[in-house]
Amino acid sequence: MTVPHTWLKKNNLKKGDTLSVQETMRNSLEIMPLSGNSDGVHELTIDISEKSTDEIIQLLLSTYLNGYTVITLTGPNAGKVAFVRKHVHEFIAAEVMEVTADKIVIHVFWEVKTLDLQAIIVRIGHITKNLFMETIAMIDSDSNIRDIQERGLEVQRQVLLARRAIKYALNNSATAYRFNLSSLELLYISYIIYFFGMIGDYVIKVSDILHTAKLNKFKDLLKDQHAKLELKGLLTRVADYYMKVFDTYNKHSKLTRFIFSEYADFEAAIDAFKEKNPQLWAPVLAEFMKLLIFKIKETEFIMISMENAPKL
Known part of the structure; x- marks a missing residue:
């Protein structure tokens, strides 16, 4: 040949x-x-002389996701180094290895041959489950918001690592072969992981609102026992929906037919909660719960599509 x-x-x-x-x-x-x-060193040099810190972080994120292993930032960096270090810490296996007045060198220490994509997804699912449980517990107790936020950050770090691996596999057939996934399956999984990350972020937003309520920054928040009970029930229902979808993915079970009326009833229950509780906090929480169930529903649809996709 x-x-x-x-x-x-x-x-x-x-x-x-x-x-x-x-x-x-x-x-x-x-x-x-x-x-x-294909698993070797991939280097990129970026001139950050005229770039803001926000632009630098966007560039770092894109280079991390695109599989670079050595990223060199050149140009004057006064006042930017600490900011770069902070955000590099959010990337799994990334470290700032060298800093001078006009250069920052970042290494990403990863070995794609040993990366287990399924294990990353399982980890994301379990951390998000704990996020739900601890957030629900905040309604009646004083859960540590910093612990919850740290777990939320870990979800995002795992999501970025998984997205990096998928992008790398889409550009390297040998890596996709190791994952035993077709390009179409990798595409679907990339959506699922992205949605899992958004779900984790929304749960953190809910926990932030509840924490703010504990500090009495929102008037009348959580003082109504009936509202508290209803809120707890709705959040538990959201968490159960998420775990049903995640467990189905994790166990590679065949999805049952999605029943749209169930989703509509769920949304109606959230709207009813919002109407019965006109306090400032209720509409905000209601909207985030609707965002959560919508994103979980989208994840479920993607899983159904992947289940019925042509196989190689």
């Missing part, structure tokens, strides 16, 4: 190396290297 020389060079292949050949659903053949430098 003759293959392009540039492709051989790019993948560091030589005579005698093994290739994987798979048939795709388009009735074509896909050739993938099972060895090579």
